[in-house]
Amino acid sequence: MTRSKDPVRRILITAAGTVTAQSLIKALRDDGRADFIAAGDMNELNATRAFSDAFVVLPPATQPEFATACLEAAHRLQIDLLVPLIVESEFLPLDDARARFEAIRCRVLLPPRTITERTGDKLNFARYLDELGIPGPQTAPYSPGMPVKRFPVYLKPRRGSGSVGTTRVDSLQSLHEAAQGRSDLIVQEAVEGTEFTVDCFAAEPGRVVAAVPRERIAIKAGVSVKGRTYHHPRIEAIVRNVVEASGLRGPANVQGMLRDDGSFSIIEMNPRFSGTLALTTAAGINFASLMIDMIEERHIADFSGRHRAGVVMMRYWSEVFEESDGRLRLGTQLRPSAQAIPAQPEGLPPKLEAEGRAEEGMVDPLAAPVAHESVDGGKRR
Incomplete structure (x- = not known):
C-alpha cells in the first residue's frame, strides 16, 4: 500500500x-x-x-x-x-x-468527489455560496418562461469550465434565441467590476495556507495573459472561507469580480492549479513545493500575506x-x-x-490502437 x-x-x-x-x-x-x-x-x-x-x-x-x-x-x-x-x-x-x-x-x-461535483456544476456551486452566506452573482436554471428583471446576463452551460459555451445577452429575445437547441443551461447575473482570481492552497481540510489575489488585466481564450498580484485582505478572507468550508485539501483557484462598491462576488471555484500559476510562483509562493510537502505529510507553515504584491505578468508566444x-x-x-x-x-x-x-465494463484498450483526436491548447472536449 x-x-x-x-x-x-x-x-x-x-x-x-x-x-x-x-x-x-x-x-x-x-x-x-x-x-x-x-x-x-x-x-x-x-x-x-x-x-x-x-x-x-x-x-x-x-x-x-x-x-x-x-x-x-x-x-x-x-x-x-x-x-x-x-x-x-x-x-x-x-x-x-x-x-x-x-x-x-x-x-x-x-479532491473528494463531492467537491468535484459541486464545483463542476455552476448551479450547485451558486447554491453552495448561498448556504455559506457568501456573495455571488444571481443564478437560476434557464427555462423559456423564466422572468429576467435586469440585463445584461450570461447564458452558460450548467457544467464545464471557462467561457466555453457562454453567451452575454442584453434582452429577453436574445436570451431565448441563444438558448435554442441547447439544454441544461443557467442564467447568471453579469457582474460588473474588476476580475480577480485567487490562487489558494489548503494544507489540510479547513486550513488554507496561501491565498494570492491577482487581477486579470487581459484575457485571451479564457486564460490571463496579463496580470498583477495584490494584497487584498477582504478578498483573501472571503475566498479563504469558501475553500476552508469546502473541505478541500490541495490547490484551488477562485474567480470573482470586485465590484465598484468594494464587495467581492465569487463566480466559480476550480479545485486544481490555475492557468496563471506562474504569476503566483513569481510572487514568491511555489504551489508545487506546497503540493510535495502536503503529499509527503510535512508540516506546512502559513504563507498568508507573504506573497509579493505588485508583481506584473506579461505573456508572450514562443516556439x-x-x-x-x-x-x-x-x-x-x-x-x-x-x-x-x-x-x-x-x-x-x-x-x-x-x-x-x-x-x-470495456474491452481491452490494448487490443486495438486508440484513435487520437487533435488537440487545441491541450483542452479535451
Missing part, C-alpha cells in the same frame, strides 16, 4: 498542452525535488515535450480507457504522483480508479522546433527529445488489468 510519506520524485501531469501544465512543470523545476517529470496529452505534437522528461500519448478523457491509460503510464514510468488538470473530464474517471492507483503505489492529486533526428529546440536551446513511450505498452500486472476491465 502507498504510504503518504514516501518521497515524491517522479510525477506525471495530464493535459500537457495547457499553460497550466507548463507553469506547474516550471514550478516543479524551481522546487528541485522531482527528478523525473512526465507529461501526457492526446497529441505528441505538443510543445510541453520540451519541458518534460517523458511524454505519454493519452486517449481523450471522455473515453472509457482514459483512466486505464493513465494507470498503465504510471506503472511503466514508476510514477509517485499523478496530477490531473481538467476538472470536468479527468477528475471523476480518475476518482473511480483511486484504488487501482493505490495498488501500484501511485498517489493521485484529486518549440523538432529536428528530423527527434531533437527539440526551445528558442535557441537544443535538447534531446523527451523519452518516447511505446505505442503498445506492456500493460499492467494481470490482476490489475483484469480488475480494470471488470470495473469499467
Whole structure:
C-alpha cells in the first residue's frame, strides 16, 4: 500500500498542452525535488515535450480507457504522483480508479468527489455560496418562461469550465434565441467590476495556507495573459472561507469580480492549479513545493500575506522546433527529445488489468490502437 510519506520524485501531469501544465512543470523545476517529470496529452505534437522528461500519448478523457491509460503510464514510468488538470473530464474517471492507483503505489492529486461535483456544476456551486452566506452573482436554471428583471446576463452551460459555451445577452429575445437547441443551461447575473482570481492552497481540510489575489488585466481564450498580484485582505478572507468550508485539501483557484462598491462576488471555484500559476510562483509562493510537502505529510507553515504584491505578468508566444533526428529546440536551446513511450505498452500486472476491465465494463484498450483526436491548447472536449 502507498504510504503518504514516501518521497515524491517522479510525477506525471495530464493535459500537457495547457499553460497550466507548463507553469506547474516550471514550478516543479524551481522546487528541485522531482527528478523525473512526465507529461501526457492526446497529441505528441505538443510543445510541453520540451519541458518534460517523458511524454505519454493519452486517449481523450471522455473515453472509457482514459483512466486505464493513465494507470498503465504510471506503472511503466514508476510514477509517485499523478496530477490531473481538467476538472470536468479527468477528475471523476480518475476518482473511480483511486484504488487501482493505490495498488501500484501511485498517489493521485484529486479532491473528494463531492467537491468535484459541486464545483463542476455552476448551479450547485451558486447554491453552495448561498448556504455559506457568501456573495455571488444571481443564478437560476434557464427555462423559456423564466422572468429576467435586469440585463445584461450570461447564458452558460450548467457544467464545464471557462467561457466555453457562454453567451452575454442584453434582452429577453436574445436570451431565448441563444438558448435554442441547447439544454441544461443557467442564467447568471453579469457582474460588473474588476476580475480577480485567487490562487489558494489548503494544507489540510479547513486550513488554507496561501491565498494570492491577482487581477486579470487581459484575457485571451479564457486564460490571463496579463496580470498583477495584490494584497487584498477582504478578498483573501472571503475566498479563504469558501475553500476552508469546502473541505478541500490541495490547490484551488477562485474567480470573482470586485465590484465598484468594494464587495467581492465569487463566480466559480476550480479545485486544481490555475492557468496563471506562474504569476503566483513569481510572487514568491511555489504551489508545487506546497503540493510535495502536503503529499509527503510535512508540516506546512502559513504563507498568508507573504506573497509579493505588485508583481506584473506579461505573456508572450514562443516556439518549440523538432529536428528530423527527434531533437527539440526551445528558442535557441537544443535538447534531446523527451523519452518516447511505446505505442503498445506492456500493460499492467494481470490482476490489475483484469480488475480494470471488470470495473469499467470495456474491452481491452490494448487490443486495438486508440484513435487520437487533435488537440487545441491541450483542452479535451
